[in-house]
Amino acid sequence: MNLLDPIHVDQSISSYYVIRSKLEEIYGNVAKQLEHENGNHIYLHIELNVLSHIMNNDKERKFIAVSKSCCYLCESYIRFAKIKGHTIAFSGSHKKLYHRWKLPDAFKKEFMSNTLFDLD
Numbered sequence: 353m354n355l356l357d358p359i360h361v362d363q364s365i366s367s368y369y370v371i372r373s374k375l376e377e378i379y380g381n382v383a384k385q386l387e388h389e390n391g392n393h394i395y396l397h398i399e400l401n402v403l404s405h406i407m408n409n410d411k412e413r414k415f416i417a418v419s420k421s422c423c424y425l426c427e428s429y430i431r432f433a434k435i436k437g438h439t440i441a442f443s444g445s446h447k448k449l450y451h452r453w454k455l456p457d458a459f460k461k462e463f464m465s466n467t468l469f470d471l472d
Contacts, residue, residue, distance in 0.1 A: 359396035359454065396454040397426050403433060403440070404456035418442040425453050432463050 375382045399418045406416065422430065427445035434440055436459065
């Protein structure tokens, strides 16, 4: 059995310093309260963690089964991976979107252009 570590990234909030300066102006010293609020933690969902690990490390095709319903973006990536030749069965999607979803690094640019075309 191969255990995978959870994958997450700290993504900076682009307008953090503008917001902070406005809060400082209105409320005074807010530095201590905002000390840990300058970023977002984004996570690679487990089904994509397993899938991207296999896509990055194993050259032969593997069978992956996902037993829970996937979110909309995971379903989109799984459908894209199936087009790339991976055999993946999943139990459908609940079509929800999550704001802290991380895109896997495998086929990142190709997936983005493919998905944007589908959404268009």
